[in-house]
Amino acid sequence: MTTTIKGAAAQKRLTVALDDVSFSYGESSFRFNAEFAAGRITAIMGPSGSGKSTLLNLIAGFETPDTGKVLIGGIDVGDTPPSARPVSMVFQENNLFAHLSVEANVWLGRSPSLKLGDADRIAVAEALARVGLAGKEKRLPRELSGGERQRVALARVLLRDRPVLLLDEPFASLGPALREDMLDLVAGIHVERKMTILFVTHQPEDARRIGQDVAFLDEGMIAATGPADDFFDRSGPDAFRRYIGDQGGTVAGSQHIARKRT
Ligand SMILES: Nc1ncnc2c1ncn2[C@@H]1O[C@H](COP(=O)(O)OP(=O)(O)OP(=O)(O)O)[C@@H](O)[C@H]1O
Structure with missing residues (x-):
């Protein structure tokens, strides 16, 4: 895709x-x-x-x-x-799955399947770059600040489209x-x-x-x-x-x- x-x-x-x-x-x-x-x-x-x-x-x-x-x-x-x-929705907190990487959390905006192909990874990386989180794909939510976690939620909104x-x-x-x-x-x-x-x-x-x-x-x-x-x-x-x-x-x-x- x-x-x-x-x-x-x-x-x-x-x-x-x-x-x-x-x-x-x-x-x-x-x-x-x-x-x-x-x-x-x-x-x-x-x-x-x-x-x-x-x-x-x-x-x-x-x-x-x-x-x-x-x-x-x-x-x-x-x-x-x-x-x-x-519709997409973003809450004050708890928008992300704690056990999933940033990349997987963003991809969930597009598909419930966590199998990402190369094109999917590029799409996620683009969305993360748009919200100022380039390079943080592999982190877990707990390794991010509160503001960064909300940026991940917005990257997911971009993919959900x-x-x-x-x-x-x-x-x-x-x-x-x-x-x-x-x-x-x-x-x-x-x-x-x-x-x-x-x-x-x-x-x-x-x-x-x-x-x-x-x-x-x-x-x-x-x-x-x-x-x-x-x-x-x-x-x-x-x-x-x-x-x-x-x-x-x-x-x-x-x-x-x-x-x-x-
Ligand atoms: N799941 C629920 N079960 C029972 N009552 C609820 C539930 N959710 C909200 N309420 C009640 O409904 C009313 C409206 O709640 P709502 O959360 O929509 O208000 P709000 O304007 O968003 O408030 P706030 O600015 O405090 O977030 C409140 O009196 C609240 O206690």
Whole structure:
């Protein structure tokens, strides 16, 4: 199989929609109606427990709606298992199999078979080079830093090459400078692949850095959506401003936050 680092499947831009989706965990109930535009980066924000991870898990297929539909590219994926959905997901941690090499962990994005041919090894090496990990193919996850492990997870996303990418606070445990590097890497991959990215974060500066749109969740519902620029000036929804804290002229000092998105 030949692989190109440019990707193919991800060039197909797909909308992600939740059509009157309801779901509950015991007393926590959720109702989601939303459409996330194809090929854009949406920052998913909201208080702890508002349902951000639940929203992503419903889209990925790790949870099943009680009622309503999840549509990806207009197709109801209700009967499609997570592995067959056109989706990749990266979590805050535990994205990698501890007993497998970096190379094998990346290759799992493409195939469950761990038998790699020469062309496969080249594809993995290309993906690792793209995320700044050239030459680390044979390491085990424990021989990497936290940031490097998340880079391996992003290399796997490159090989998986799906048009939708769900990021559940993937860089929350990294320091600010490293977080910026990782966000810039995601933004760079987005420029190349144009995936539809939903990115959960509690950090306004992270949302501001790469988010084109914002969806604000509150008490199990999507309380507001819109362009990030609207959220980060005074015209943003009140509940959102209360959540991130209004520090004067602009929200959360966002005038100081470099907007790195390309
Ligand atoms: N597997 C589960 N079983 C039972 N309740 C759960 C489960 N997962 C989440 N919940 C509950 O559902 C609610 C929403 O959780 P969720 O993880 O989606 O919130 P979140 O907005 O991502 O929060 P955080 O910002 O803290 O990560 C919470 O009250 C949580 O306790």
